Amino acid sequence: MHDSHDVRIPVGPQHPALKEPESFIITLRGEKITSVNIKLGYNHRGIEKACEERSYVQDLYLIERICGICSHSHSTCFAQAVEEIAGVDIPPRAKYIRTLIAELERVHSHLLWLGVAGHEVGFDTLLMYTWRDREVVMDLLADITGNRVNYGINTLGGVRRDVSPDQAKAVLKALDILKKQTDYYVEIATKENTLINRLSGVGVLKHEDAVRLGAVGPTARASGVNSDVRKDDPYAAYGELDFKVITDNHEDVYGRTLVRVGELYESYKIIRQVIERMPEGPLTQKFPRKVPIGEASSRYEAPRGEDFHYVKSNGSEKPERVKVRAPTLANIQSVAHMLEDRYLADMPIVIAAIDPCFSCTDRMVSLKKDKQHKECLTWGELRKYSIAWHKEHGFDPDVLNLKYQRGLKS
C-alpha cells in the first residue's frame, strides 16, 4: 500500500486548520488523499467520571463546561434526564426560556460555523463579517443570562433568571438585524463562484452512508435524512412551536452550508414565537436534594446534531453514572469516509463541515495493568473481561442474551 510516492502529512494535534487538538494523519499521493488515520483523545478531561464524585447541582455546572459553544445543550440535556428521574415537571415559563436560550445558542453557533467554513477555504472576509454579526447574539446572551459563553441559566427544576419585557424587546430588535445579515450571507453562498466551487461536490456523504454511519444534525440533514429531535421527540417548548426541519439533497459541504443557513431562519422564527407566546408563571419547581433510584436518558438537538445524555441514580445526592454522547462522536465516523479520494485542499473544510467539537468527543479507555498483566487486549478478551466485570457488579449479561433469544423465537 505505502510506496515511495506516498507522503504522510500530520494534520494535528497542532495545526492551523484545527481549533482544538486532534490528530489526522493523512497519506497523500500527489495532491490526493489515499487514507486518513484519525486519533482522538488529546482533550480527554474525565468529566463523566468527575460527575460521579459531585452532587447533581454541581454536575450541572460541570456538564455545562463540556463544550464552549453548545454549553446550554449539554446542561439542558443533563437537567432533563435528572428531572425525569426525579419526576419533576418544570414550569411552562422555564420551558420557554430554555428554548429561547437554546435557539440563540444555535444562531451564534451556526454563525460561528459559517465564519470558520469561510476561513478554511481562504475566504477570510466571510469570517470577519459573520463573527461581527455573531456579537449581536453574544451581547443578547450576556444581557439575558449574565454570561457570554457558559450561560448558567439552567437549574434543576427550572431556570435561574427571568426574561424581562425590555430584554424581550431587545431580542426582537436584534432579530431584525440578524435577518438582514443572513439574507446577505445567502446571497454570498448562492452567488460567489469561488466559494461555490470550493464547497460543492466536496465531502460527499450519500443518503445511505449517512444512515449507515449514524450521522446526526446538519450533516445528516444535508444528506436528506429528515431527523431532528426538536420535531421527532419534542422537549422544552418545541412541541407547541411552529417550525420546519430543513433538509437538503446536495449531500455535500455546500448542502451542509445551505442547511445551516436555512436553520438560522427557522431559529429566528422560533425565537419570535417564544417571545410572543411566553406564558407567565414561576421559574422553578422545587427539586429534591436526593434523587430517587432510577435511570433516564435524554435527547436534545444541539446545533451540531443530536446530543444524548444517560443518567443513573442510586438514590443519593450523587449520580451513579453519567454518560454523554456528543453529536461530534456520531459524526466523526463519516469524516474518514468523506475524505477518501479527495484533494488535500478539501481536508480542512470537510473536517470543519461536521462542525466538530473535539473536546465534547474525546473518550478514553484505560486497562488496569494489575488485572490482566498486559496493555493490549483482543476483542474476545475485552468481551470476556467486560462480562466478568458486569457479573462482579451484580448484573448478568447472560440474562439479557436469554431474553433476546426468547424474543427472537416468539
Place this chain on the structure above:
Amino acid sequence: MMALLHIFIFPGILFLVLAGFTAEFIDRKLCARFQNRIGPPWFQPVADFIKLLGKEEASVDEADLTIFKLMPILAFTAAASAIFSIPLWGNKALSIFPGDAVVTLYLLTIPTLTYFLGGWYSRSVYSMIGAVRALTQLFAYEVPLLMVVLAAALFADSWSLSEIVNFYCRHPVYVFSNFLGFVIALIALLGKLEKVPFDIPEAETEIVAGSFTEYGGKLLAFIRLSLSVEMVVASALLASVFLPWGLTLHPVIAFLLTLFKILFIIFLISLFRSALARLRIDQMISFCWKYLAPAAFVQVLISLALKGVLPR
C-alpha cells in the same frame, strides 16, 4: 558614483524597501477596511520586520542550510534588480537594452523559484507540498502573463520596456487595445504574489505556511520583504506596460503618476483578496489553461491584427 546611488538609494534598495513597506501597509489596511476591521497602524510592516530581525533562527536538521539561507536573499535581490529596466519617471528607464522586458519578467520569476528551492530543501512535509504547489502554479500563470506582455510588445514592435512605453505615449489611444491583457496580467499577478484566490502554495489551513513553514527570524523577514518588493516591482511593470499614460510629462509629475498607478493596482489586488475564496490547485490550473491562456492568445491576435491595420 551615480550608479551606486541608483543601486542603493533611488530607485534601488532603499526606495524599494520603503515602497515595499508602504505597499504592504496599504494592502493590509485596505484588506482590513474591506473586511470591516480597523487594520494595522502605518509603521506595522516596519515593526514586524525589526521584530523578525531580532528573532532566533531555527531549521530542520536534515535541511540543506546553504540553499535554505541563500534563497531569501536571492529572492530579494532578484525582485529588486527587476526595477532598473522599468521606466518610472519618464519614457526612459535607467538600463535600456533590446529585450529588457523579457529580462524583467524573468527576474520576477526568480523569487518563485527560490521559494520552491527554499521550501524543498527545508525538508518538512508542509514546505515540500507548498514548494511543489508553487512550481505547479508557476507553470499555470506564467504563460498567460508572458503572452499578454508579448502582445503589448508586438504592437509596439520592441522588446524593450522603454521603447514600448515610448510607443504608447505617442499613441495614447492604442493602450485601450491592451485592456484584456491588463485584466489577464492582473489575475496572473495574483498567482505570482501568492494572494487569494491563488494563495494555494501557502494555504494556511492546509499546509501551515507552505514553503515558508520552516523559515523564521531574519530569513522570514527577508522573504516577506521580497514579497512586498515583488508586489511593488510587478505593479510598476504592469503600470508601465498597460497604463503608460503621462510618462512624458515633467519627471516629478510622471513619477507621482506612476506611484498612483501602482497604488491603483495594489487596490485591485486587495479587492480581489478580500472578495474571493481560495481555489484548489486543480481548479486554479484548469482555470488558467482553459480561460486565461486562450484569452491571452486572443489578446496576441488582437494586437497583431491592429498592428497591421492602424497607422504607426
